[in-house]
Amino acid sequence: MFDVAKFLIEGHKRLQGEILVHGAKNSTLPILAASMLCNTETVLHNCPVLSDVETCAKILRYLGCRVIRSGGDVTIDSSGIIHSDIPDYLMREMRSSIVFLGAIVARTGRAKLSFPGGCELGPRPIDLHLAALRRMGVEIEEDHGCLNCSAPGGLKGAKIGFSFPSVGATENVMIAAVCAKGTTVITNAAREPEICDLANFLNACGAKIRGAGESTIMIEGVAKLSGCEHSVIPDRIAAATYMAAAAATGSTLLISRIDPRHLEPMIPVFEESGCGLMFCEDELKITAPQRLQPVKSVRTMPYPGFPTDAQAPVMAMTALANGTSVFVENIFESRYKHVGELLRLGANIKVEGRVAVVQGVPRLSGASVESPDLRGGAALVIAGLAAEGITQVEGLRHIDRGYEQMELSLAAVGASIQRIV
Ligand code: EPZ
Numbered sequence: 001m002f003d004v005a006k007f008l009i010e011g012h013k014r015l016q017g018e019i020l021v022h023g024a025k026n027s028t029l030p031i032l033a034a035s036m037l038c039n040t041e042t043v044l045h046n047c048p049v050l051s052d053v054e055t056c057a058k059i060l061r062y063l064g065c066r067v068i069r070s071g072g073d074v075t076i077d078s079s080g081i082i083h084s085d086i087p088d089y090l091m092r093e094m095r096s097s098i099v100f101l102g103a104i105v106a107r108t109g110r111a112k113l114s115f116p117g118g119c120e121l122g123p124r125p126i127d128l129h130l131a132a133l134r135r136m137g138v139e140i141e142e143d144h145g146c147l148n149c150s151a152p153g154g155l156k157g158a159k160i161g162f163s164f165p166s167v168g169a170t171e172n173v174m175i176a177a178v179c180a181k182g183t184t185v186i187t188n189a190a191r192e193p194e195i196c197d198l199a200n201f202l203n204a205c206g207a208k209i210r211g212a213g214e215s216t217i218m219i220e221g222v223a224k225l226s227g228c229e230h231s232v233i234p235d236r237i238a239a240a241t242y243m244a245a246a247a248a249t250g251s252t253l254l255i256s257r258i259d260p261r262h263l264e265p266m267i268p269v270f271e272e273s274g275c276g277l278m279f280c281e282d283e284l285k286i287t288a289p290q291r292l293q294p295v296k297s298v299r300t301m302p303y304p305g306f307p308t309d310a311q312a313p314v315m316a317m318t319a320l321a322n323g324t325s326v327f328v329e330n331i332f333e334s335r336y337k338h339v340g341e342l343l344r345l346g347a348n349i350k351v352e353g354r355v356a357v358v359q360g361v362p363r364l365s366g367a368s369v370e371s372p373d374l375r376g377g378a379a380l381v382i383a384g385l386a387a388e389g390i391t392q393v394e395g396l397r398h399i400d401r402g403y404e405q406m407e408l409s410l411a412a413v414g415a416s417i418q419r420i421v
Contacts, residue, residue: 003394003395003396003397004421005394005396005397005419005420005421006392006393006394006395006396006419006420007381007384007391007392007393007396007407007417007418007419007420008390008391008392008417008418008420009366009381009384009385009387009390009391009392009393009415009416009417010366010389010390010416010417011364011366011384011385011386011387011388011389011390011391011416012249012386012387012388012389013249013385013414013415013416014249014250014251014414015245015246015249015251015253015385015410015413015414015415016251016252016253016413016414017253017254017412017413017414018253018254018255018256018412018413019242019253019254019255019256019409019410019412019413020256020257020409021234021235021238021239021242021255021256021257021258022046022048022049022050022234022235022238022257022403022404023045023046023047023048023072023231023232023233023234023235024048024193024194024197024232024233024234024235024236024237024238025048025050025052025053025235025237025238025401025402026096026167026192026194026235026237027193027194027197027198027232027233027235028044028047028048028050028053028056028232029052029053029056029094029096029099030099030168030171030175030194030198031044031197031198031201031230031232032044032053032056032057032060032074032076033056033099033100033102033103033171033175034103034174034175034178034198034201034202034205035060035065035076035078035227036060036063036065036076036078036081036100036103036104036106036107037078037103037106037107037175037178037179037205037225038076038078038205038225038226038227038228039078039079039224039225039226039227040077040079040226040227041075041076041077041227042075042076042077042078042205042227042228042229042230043073043074043075043227043228043229043230044073044074044075044076044229044230044231044232045072045073045229045230045231045232046072046231046232046233046234047069047072047073047074047232048072048232048235048404049069049072049404049405050400050401050402050403050404051093051397051400051401052094052096052401052402053074055090055093055094055097056094056097057069057074058090058093059086059090059097059100060076060078062083062086062087062090063078063081063082063083063084063086063104064078064080064081064082064083065077065078065080065081066080076227077227078107081107081108084104084105084107084108084109084110084111084112085104085111085112085113086100086104086112086113086114088114091113091114092114094401095124096168097113098113098126098129098168098172099168099171099172099175100113101113101129101133101147101149101172102129102133102171102172102173102174102175102176103175103176105133105138105149105150105151105155105176106155106175106176106178106179106180109150109151109152109154110149110150110151111147111149111150112146112147112148112149113146113147114145114146114147115142115145115146115147120337120372120373120374120376120398121332121333121334121335121373122332122333122334122335123333126168126169128162128163128164128166128169129166129168129169129172130142130147132158132160132162132169132172132173132176133149133172133173133176135158135159135160136151136155136156136157136158136160136173136176136177136180136184137151137153137154137155137156137158137180138150138151138155138176139151139152154180154181155176155177155179155180155181155221156180156181156182157177157180157181157182157183157184157219157220157221158182158184159184159185159187160173160184160185160186160187161186161187161188162186162187162188162189162190163188164188164302165188165189165190165191165215165302166190167190167192167194167195169190170186170189170190170195170217171190171194171195171198173186174186174195174198174199174202174209174212174217174219175198175202177219177221178202178207178208178209178219178221178222178225179207179221179222179223179224179225180219180221181221182221183218183219183220183221184218184219184221185216185217185218185219186216186217186218186219187215187216188215189211189212189214189215189216189217190302190303191213191214191215191302191303191304192302192303193213193233193236193259193261193262193303194233195212195213195217196212196213196233197232197233198212199212199213199217200212200230201228201230202225204228204229204230205225205226205227205228206222206224206225206226207219207222207225208220208221208222233259233262234257234258234259234262234282236258236259236262236263236307237307237309237310237375237402238402238403238404239255239258239262239263239284240263240266240307240309240310240313240314241310241313241375241378241382241403242255242409243255243263243266243270243275243284243286244310244313244314244316244317244382245313245317245381245382245385245410245415246275246286246287246288247270247273247275247286247288247292247317248288248292248316248317248319248320248382248383248385248386249288249385249386250288250289250290250291251288251413252285252286252287252288253285253286253413254283254284254285255283255284255285255286256282256283256284257282257283258282258283258284259282260279260282260284263284264304265303265304265305265306265307266306266307266310266314269295269298269306269314270286272293272295272296273289273292273293273294273295273317273318273321274288274289274291274292274293275287275288275289275292291320291321291322292317292318292320292321292322292360293321293322293323294318294321294322294323294324294325294358294360295314295318295321295325296325296326297325297326297327297328298311298314298315298318298325298326298327298328299327299328299330300327300328300329300330300331301330301331302331308329308330308331308332308335309375310375311327311329311335311375312335312338312375312376312378312379313375313378313379313382315327315338315339315342315349315356315358315379316338316342316378316379316380316382316383316386317382317386318358318360319342319345319347319348319349319358319360319361319364319383319386320360320361320362320363320364320386321358321360322360323360324357324358324359324360325357325358325360326355326356326357326358327355327356327357327358328354328355329354329356330354335373335375335376336351336356337372337373337376338371338372338373338375338376338377338379338380339351339356340372341369341370341371341372341376341380342369342379342380342383344367344368344369345364345365345366345367345369345380345383345384345387345391346361346363346364346365346367346387347361347364347383348360348361363387363388364383364386364387364388365387365388365389366384366387366388366389366390366391367387367391367392368391368392368394369383369384369391369392369393369394370393370394370395371393371394371395371396371398371399372395372398373398374398374399374401374402375402376398377393377395377396377398377399378399378402378403378406380393381393381399381406381410381417384417385410385415385417396419407419
């Protein structure tokens with residue numbers, strides 16, 4: 001799909017005002033998949049308007065569900081499931097469509113979908129997903145990038161130990177296990193807030209999940225799930241992105257509709273850079289210093305460590321710091337594609353394997369840059385907001401996957417940014 005839209009940013013402006021954070025993309029996607037298991041209607045609130053969420057809705061409609069959006073509310077009626085495959089064109093639209101695997105098998109007893117394959121962050125293996133589902137009784141044939149799955153005897157509870165706390169694999173197993181025969185115990189489970197949100201949604205539908213948010217999750221299979229009403233948690237990565245925008249432009253911003261607990265892994269980094277953070281219920285007032293201090297070491301880790309999704313936006317802000325910041329990307333193999341583009345804006349960054357060394361510079365200058373992926377694109381917008389002169393950011397299809405009308409949120413706090421199509 002050729003992407004002609006771009007942001008035109010006139011940078012080096014202070015921001016001021018309030019940014020409302022949208023619902024979490026990485027919570028909405030698995031919950032939409034899980035809603036397939038309910039035999040009555042589900043209503044989700046605070047669902048962000050993002051292309052990945054729309055792709056999920058397309059997949060659900062293809063499978064036979066009725067999906068209706070009204071503002072931030074999405075209603076799903078999955079009583080009429082007629083398919084158990086996801087066509088290639090939909091699998092390609094969204095890498096995380098693998099999270100449908102557990103739901104489709106649990107609902108229909110079989111599933112046919114293509115490998116999500118690699119993406120901008122490097123190879124995206126799904127070995128942990130497949131090994132876990134096989135232990136739960138799913139027969140999986142991998143044939144030229146296509147997965148043919150069936151569970152002739154139905155899904156059964158199993159002990160699942162993950163060698164890595166994979167978010168998606170934990171979600172797939174949770175969804176597959178809620179109506180399986182018997183109990184499933186996941187050890188070394190992912191502990192991200194989105195895992196807890198999925199568990200809260202499923203328990204509200206009648207599931208019996210305990211321990212979500214910890215490393216061991218126990219799921220007792222139940223006979224059926226009924227739809228429920230659920231509000232999606234705030235998007236902690238969108239919040240971190242707008243915090244980084246405030247930091248990079250020397251601004252004071254009010255960032256609201258957040259859950260402060262979910263930002264805890266990132267607070268030390270923003271404080272070390274010299275930002276003042278004041279939390280009050282679901283709001284954060286961030287005050288940036290005139291010039292940021294460097295952050296000695298940012299190591300991305302599974303939750304409750306520093307989130308890999310915040311690495312690129314935070315790197316953009318440290319590009320202007322008064323000293324050297326060091327990043328270690330421990331989660332994905334190649335999540336530094338934004339570095340080349342940041343260099344075009346005048347940043348001074350060296351990458352060696354998983355390590356990126358950022359020498360802060362006194363100023364950035366506007367240039368034409370291309371988003372390599374979702375969070376890399378956000379990093380380029382942040383750098384463009386701080387740079388002197390005009391910055392063009394292309395590849396908005398990436399940014400629109402994870403940020404709801406980013407340019408409107410930023411323009412509302414004084415940024416000179418517009419979408420040119
Ligand atoms: C989820 O991806 C998020 N996506 C990602 O957010 C996020 O970066 C990631 O978790 C880590 O927090 C959604 O929730 C839709 P993983 P996921 O399985 O589930 C390896 C964004 O920007 N791995 O925890 O794919 C994998 O290669 C996106 O919003 C295996 O080796 O992440 C990676 O190195 C980007 N085998 C690491 O684990 C597997 O079977 C983390 O992957 C699965 C994963």
